[in-house]
Every structure is written in structure tokens, then in C-alpha cells.
Amino acid sequence: MQKWEEKIIEREKALAEGREEGRQVERAEMIRSSMHKLMEKMNMTAEEALDFLEIPKDEWEKYLDGQEKTEDNDVR
Numbered sequence: 186m187q188k189w190e191e192k193i194i195e196r197e198k199a200l201a202e203g204r205e206e207g208r209q210v211e212r213a214e215m216i217r218s219s220m221h222k223l224m225e226k227m228n229m230t231a232e233e234a235l236d237f238l239e240i241p242k243d244e245w246e247k248y249l250d251g252q253e254k255t256e257d258n259d260v261r
Contacts, residue, residue: 216240216248 216238223234235245 213247220248 216235219238220231220234223229223237224231227234229237231249232245235248240248
């Protein structure tokens, strides 16, 4: 394989990784936005909103960062 071919392959891999990272960031932003809308309009807790959105519990922590957890102190 020629050196220029290797560079093209490396570039394609880097572009694919960048696109995947962008998709993950966009998904997280959409989930946070939906979670906040449910909390505001439906008077849900953050946990209730994530459950409603069917987000796996093992992913909740990244969406609850910065949120006041309501399991122990629900103040609705």
C-alpha cells in the first residue's frame, strides 16, 4: 500500500470518528432538552422524565449531572 493510500485511510477513520462523536453529542443535547421540557410542562422530576423517554438507567448519571436529584428529596 502506498503512503498516500494510508493517509487517505487514516483521514477517513478520523472523519468517521468525528461524525460518531458529533452524533453522540447531538443525542445528549436532545435528551437534555426533552427532559427539561417534560420537567417544565408536565411537572415531572428529572428521573421521571428520563424514565418516560425510556433512557436506560445506566445512562441517567450523565443527564442528571448538575440536576438536583429528586429521589430522596422530592419537592414538587
